[in-house]
Amino acid sequence: MPINLLKLPRLVGLLVVTELEEYSEIFLLSICSRRTYSLVKNARITAPPKLVFVFREFQEHKKIDIEVLDEIQGWFHVTSLIHVHELASDDILTVKLSHDYKADTNIDLWCEGVGLFCHRFECANEPLAVQKAFQDHINSIFHYSDAYELHLKCEGILPNITNVKDIVILRDTVDVPALTDVLATYPDHRSIFIRSKTVEKLPADSPFFQIQHVLVRSHCGPDYFQNFVGRNMWLQFVTLTDQDIIQFLHKWMSNESYHNLESLTIVLENTLSINVGVIRQSIEFEEYDSNEPEKRPAEYVHDVPIRQHFSLSYPLRNQEFVEVKRITDGKRAFLRIQPFAFQFFVHKD
Structure with a gap:
């Protein structure tokens, strides 16, 4: 029988949130309402070891997967955002993020394996704005202030995220202007991993x-x-x-x-x-x-x-x-x- 989390005593509600096993569950709970957002934020969930943004192609659209990387336990999904020109379904979910940012979305839900609950959002909001809103929201609910790792698997306007220190380029090819653009967009880079064919010779002052x-x-x-x-x-x-x-x-x-x-x-x-x-x-x-x-x-x-x-x-x-x-x-x-x-x-x- 379902239990209304918001009707539980506050301390009990906070305890329930801290017992959630998946980062994706915590994220979904946080966007349901302002009250659930406050509940998740006040639960003081332990910050993830590292957060990773993965920028890729998905069915002719751009998609961002937000993942947690734990060097011992592996990868854990937080959420996915697909940029579309317009929403395909009238079944609209308004995502309520931190700083009073709202985004109308279509949400896809499915299960993989036993008990693995998956989701992704389709959103027609201006991509750079909604990307930053998602990052700010995740920083808020997970109390995360460490560096991000960014994986670039496709071309296009670079994601609008901050505090990127580790960059992974996995495109088929990368030329000098594209590489220069990446490094200028994320100037606080600490490391880079390139598994793309470099089609031009890099200048000595790159x-x-x-x-x-x-x-x-x-x-x-x-x-x-x-x-x-x-x-x-x-x-x-x-x-x-x-x-x-x-x-x-x-x-x-x-x-x-x-x-x-x-x-x-x-x-x-x-x-x-x-x-x-x-x-x-x-x-x-x-x-x-x-x-x-x-x-x-x-x-x-x-x-x-x-x-x-x-x-x-x-x-x-x-x-x-x-x-x-x-x-x-x-x-x-x-x-x-x-x-x-x-x-x-x-x-x-």
Whole structure:
């Protein structure tokens, strides 16, 4: 038998809200009325670990999925918003958001699996306005003030959301103007992950090279790390020569460039290989001495906030890694060169 939540004693109502298991349930309850919004907000629900906006195509329309990303438990749906020119159904639900913003919508409801309740809204309001209203509302009910992660899976006018620090570009292609537009629209970027084909060469002064943490899984050249001034870079499907690697090492060891660098990982294009012997002959390095293992740290923890913040541990007390030093200050770095990959980790003092 249904129970009217608003007729329960206030403390009981707050307890019921805190026991809701799905973020989507909490969101739907919050938009029913001003009273349910107040009830949800006052329940002081624990803020999600990270909120993600996913911008994609959906049946010739633009769609935004709002998700919670928990690095341990995975992804959880909050809500979805589809931008349409006009509502297709006369069965209209007026969504009441924070700051007295209202939006007429059609809502689609369905179940997936056992007890998994799903929904999405179709809305004809001005897209940029309703996007910001949804974000403000979600910030309010979840008491969320941390950074957002934005996934761009289609072209179009960029979503109107704020506090974006982590960007993921998953389009088929991305050109220089489009990338520049993304970085200008979200200027507080901390990390970027690109899995799109870059159809133009990036200029050396592109703001892309100033991003602190970069992951690129598409074909690229040595200019990506040659122009990089950030902290961590991971490149896959790279076309380069042995001389490009030698030049990088000489510039770091002489303190000419890469002053802020913490790590560089390069995985070559499948048809290429590195001449390990040539690289080793071109630099001064120290091999691992098993008689004095304490001269090296036991491991390097590669802890990088790039797309689903990943942390990898590399054992350093072995022959695979050699040690190089920066001439000016004795700063240490550990280098592993393989025919198909190159890894460079600066020691954390």
